[in-house]
Amino acid sequence: MKLKLATLALGAVMAAAPAMADLVFPSLSYRTGPYAPGGIPFADGYADYFTLINERDGGIGGEKIQMPECETAYNTEKGVECYESTKGLGSLVYQPLSTGITYQLIPKVTADGIPMLTSGLGRTSAKNGTVFPWVFNFPANYWDGASVAIKHILDEQGGDISGTKITLLYHNSAYGKEPIRTLEQLSEKHGFELSLIPVDSPGQEQKSQWLQIRRERPDYVIMWGWGVMNQVAIQEASNIRFPMDKFIGIWWSGSENDVVPVGDGAHGYKALTFHNMGDDYPLYDDLKTYVFDKGLAAGAGDQHGSAVYNRGLYGAMLVVEAAKVAQEIHGTSKITPEMMRDGLESLEITEETMTALGLPKFGPEFSVTCENHGGNGYAAIAQWDAKAGEWNLITDYVQSDQEIIQPLIEADSMAYAEESGIEPGCN
C-alpha cells in the first residue's frame, strides 16, 4: 500500500501528454510477438498513407494528421491500456487490427463516443449499425469471407458439394470461432460435411492437427489463422502434400509472409481478399515521391506492395475519405469524433473515387448507411504464384450469401442489444 504514493507520483509524470490540435488517428499496432508478421506490414501501410497525405496534400482539408503509435503485442490488456492512453488526445477513429481488442473496445468506444473501423475483422454483427452506432466493419466481414470461400468451392465442384468434406482449421480464439456458425448454416444448406479443428494460440505446433487432416482426408481445408500460425499451417500442408489449390485461407492468412517461407511448396495456395494485391498502382508513384524517397517510410520499409501493407494503406484511405466526408457535412476542417462518425456513416466508395486516389480497381464499391455499417460483402480469391512470387486474383469480387448471413447478423446483434440494454435505432 505504501507504493500507492509512488504510483501517484509516477502517474503525474505520465499524464503530462501534450494537447494536440491536429486530426489524431491513433495506430494500435503490434510489431512484437507471434503476430508481428501480420502487424508490421499493416502498421507500416497505415502510417505511410497518413505520411503521404501530410506530405502531398498538407493534411486533410488543411489539417495535419497526427498518428500516435501504441504497441499492443496483440494482447487485449495492452490494447486497453493503449486505448485509454490515446483516447484523451482527441482520437478520431480506432482500427485495432485485433478481434480480441475489438471485442474489448466495442463497449468502451460506444460509451466514449469514438468511432472504430474494423475492416475485415472484429465482431461481424457490428454490421448492424442500429445496434452498433459507433462500430464499422466495411467492406467485408468474416461471415462474408466464409460464404465466399464456400461459393468458390461450389464453383469448382460444378455447383454440387453435397458430401464434400470441408475442414475449418481455426485459431482457437474469438477471431477463429467467428465463421463457425456461418459455415454450419451453409453446411446445412449445401449439404457438405464440416469438421472443425482448433489450433491454440500462437500456433507454432500443429503436428497433431495435420495428422488429423491426413487421416480424415478432407476435400478442402479453410483456414482462419494469423501470425505465425499461417506459416506453420502452410508448411505442414506442404509436408503432407495436401493439394494447395484446395487450401483456402481467410484474408488474414494470405500475405507474403505466410507463403514465402514455404517456398515452392506453397505454390497454388489460395486466400480470400477484399482488396487487390501488388504495387502496380499510381498511388505507389506518389508514395515513392513523397514518402519512400524522402526517407519517411515507417518501419524498416521492406513491406511495400505486400498484401497486408496494402490493407494498411486501404484502411488509412478509408478513414481519410471518411474524414473528408465529415469535413464536408459539418463545414469545418477541425472535426470531432462525433463528426467523424457521421463521415463514416455517409461514406461512399465508388470506382471513380478509387481511381482519383490512384487505386483503380483496388477494392469493391460500397456505400455505408445507418442500417448497414458493413458494406455489401464482396470478396475475391487470390492465388499464390510461388515462381513469380506474387498473388493473383483468380475470381471477380463475389458477393456473399446474403440470405444466410443477414438473418445471422440480425439475430446476433439483437442478442447483443438485449444483453447490453441498447435500443436499436437510427438517429
Add this chain to the structure above:
Amino acid sequence: MFYREAGDFKTSYVDDGQTFPIRFDRYRYYAVLVVAFAVVPFVINDYWVNSIFLPFLIYAIAAIGLNILTGYCGQVSLGTGGFMAVGAYACYKFMTGVDIWIGGEQYALPPINIFFSVILAGIVTAFVGMLFGLPSLRIKGFYLAVATLAAQFFLVWLFNKWEWSFNYSASGQINAPERGVFGVAVTGPNTHAWAAYLFCLVFLTILAIMARNLTRGSMGRKWMAIRDMDIAAEIIGVNPLRAKLSAFAVSSFYIGIAGALFFAVYLGAAEVGEAFGISKSFLVLFMVIVGGLGSVFGSFAGAAFLVLLPVLLKNVLVSGLGWPTDLAAHLEIMIVGGLIVTFLILEPHGLAQLWRVIKEKLRLWPFPH
C-alpha cells in the same frame, strides 16, 4: 528515529498482538488507507484507473492468494491463470443468471448483485482449487507444479469447449453487462473511474486484512509448519490433509476473486486462452517471488513492480524519448527480465526483505552505533 518501540507501551495482550505494533508503522498504515479511500478516488481519471490502479489492485489480490499457497504453505502452483478463469466464468454466470436445462425446460437463477457474484465466484474457485489440490497430498515440489500445470491447461480447454460457461456466444467471449452496487455502475462501459477503483479497493482491503490475520493465526502457523517440514508438522499434530486443502481453498478463493474482478471490472470482456493463459500463471508467480514469499506486503510490492514498471518504461521510452514502439517493447521485456534477475541475486527474499532491512536501518538512523 523511525520505527522505534521506545516509549510505545502496551498494557494488554490485545494491544501487543495487533497487526502493526509500532506506532509509526500504524500511523503510516492509516495514512495509506486514508489516501487510498479518500484522496485517490477524487483525482483519478480513466487512464490511471485502467492502466495502473485496476491492474495493480487485482494482481495484488491474486498475488496474496498465491502467496498463501506458495509462500506460506510451500505448495508450488502454476495453475493461477486457470483458477482466475474459473473465477471469471463463475462470476459471469452468476451476474447473468445461472441457467440449467432439465428435460428441455430452462430453469434460471435471477442475476445476482455483482458484489455477491464476485464472492460466489471466489467460493466456486475455492472448491475447484481444493479439487486440484488433492494431488498435493501425495506429491510435492516440482511434481506438484506439473500437476497444477495440468489444471491450468485443463481449465483453459474446458472454458473453450463448454458452451454453457460462456452462454453459447458465437465467439466464445464473455462480456460483462452493466451491473452496479447501490445504483452506481461498477462493470460495463459507463462505469466511472472512481467506482471501479473503489470497488476493487474494498475487496483488496478486506482480503488483505483477512490474509494478514489468517497467516498470523493458528491456520497460518499450520501452513508454515507444513511448509518448513511436513513430517515434523504431522508429528506435532498438524493434519496435513486439512492444512494443505485449506491453503488451496483460501488461495483459490483469493485468486477466484481476482479473476472475477479482472474480467468483470477491468477487462469487461474476456477470452479464456488469451486472458487466462499460462503466461498469467507465471506473471503472478513472478510477482510473488519478486515481492517476497510469505509476506502480504511482498504481494503488494511484487504486483506493483510488475504492473507499474512496464507502463513506466513504455511511457519513458515511447512518449518521453520518442523511440519506435517495437524497439521500446523489446527493450521493456529485456529490462524487466534483467531487473528481476538482478533483484533475485541481490535480494533472494524479494522486495519484502528489502523493506524489512530498510526498516531495521531506519530504527537506528541517524545513530547506527
